[in-house]
Amino acid sequence: MQLTGARNGRSKTRPEGLAERIYLQLKDDIFCFRLLPGDRFSENEVAERMAVSRTPVRQALFWLEREGYVEVFFRSGWQVRPFDFEYFEQLYDLRIVLELEAVKRLCAVAETPDALWVLKQFWIDEPRLEDGQTVSRFDEEFHMTLVAAAGNAEMAKIHRDLTEKIRIIRRLDFTKDARVNATYNEHASILLAITQRQTQEAQRQLQDHIAVSKAEVRKITLHMLHQARPENEADSPSF
Template sequence: MSSPMQRGKGRPEALAERVYQALKNDIFEFRLMPGDRFSENEIAERMEVSRTPVRQALFWLEREGYVEVWFRSGWQIKNFDFEYFEELYDLRTVLECEAVKRLCALPSEQCAALLTELKQFWIQAERLEEGKTVSQHDEAFHMTLVASAGNREMARIHAELTEKIRIIRRLDFTRDDRVDATYQEHAQILQAIFQQRTEEAQRILTNHIAVSKAEVRKITLHMLQQARLQPIE
């Protein structure tokens, strides 16, 4: 699902969009923790805005599954539901494996043309070290695989679930060994696709996603524990 910022640049709700992005960043960086409760007035005072844009931003975040409203007692950051995230990862695996199957069935020249930029970045270019940047390119890698398969509904659904898992998926790039593994496995997936080895490409991709899912669960739990131990200023 595209963000409000993406859906409507130049709209009068620009203030609400600023609050939305700020709150989402607070959630992603664990400045707002799962289970934390707050009122619209508290957010409005902290961001020096009225309650109206705060309420609009919170409704957007509620629709995306990050917060929930407690009538008469404010809002709450939703607790992590790892079972829900694992279901999203399972759906992601199904979509991406189907995309790989379709890419391998294309004429080799057409497939190579569709994935030229991925080959240049993940195989030929100098490696990046900064985890946040690599995380963004990782998302682009997997979204490009699905989009290149040619089914717009598959691409739309995949883009929506990519947004939903971003809050924990990005943590997979906070360690150098995970960045290295991503480069290696992306290159292997591409090489198998270019050589039309469907089963091998699907196997590497499935394992790649499964390991990432396990790692982000461990890292998320650790990050939550560490954030809880931080002293209150």
């Protein structure tokens, strides 16, 4: 797989900004399956491709390692972490626990938080957006807002971290128009159930919503991995 590189010689960007640019590029390559799970590469290969020194490359890779996207092997370079569906299943299970508890708390308050009326304006009142990747960002915001509005800052922090970890596959749920429309319909229904204090119904709808999304992204991920790496393709990315 190939990274997008710099075209005009070595960059003179300040080191911190340069490392961030490399970090964002590598992350995008992973998200878009230009770098595939299991691909191995060296710091020198990335540095040469992006026309930079190894120092900002190493910093960017350490950031990605901390977030769980790559791993380093002594004397043998770096690797995009192999895809572990069991790991993502566990993350989705934790997400469901947090969001169901948030819904329970939101249904129990005397007055609906203002944040939920803002969500209602976007998901119900305003015209629907059609671009899937834009909707995916608003989808993340919808679920994070539900948890944050419940009033537990630590719970919201854990949920934000969790959202970041599953983004690599969750965003694939918005590559089909039918799923975009379904997200609008399901979010609207969940919001109405919460504002009407229908705790069990809101929790049921939310759990179904997440379960369908989880199943869909698993199917799409497997399909995209199959398309991205033909059976006869070598294991290493072509920088």
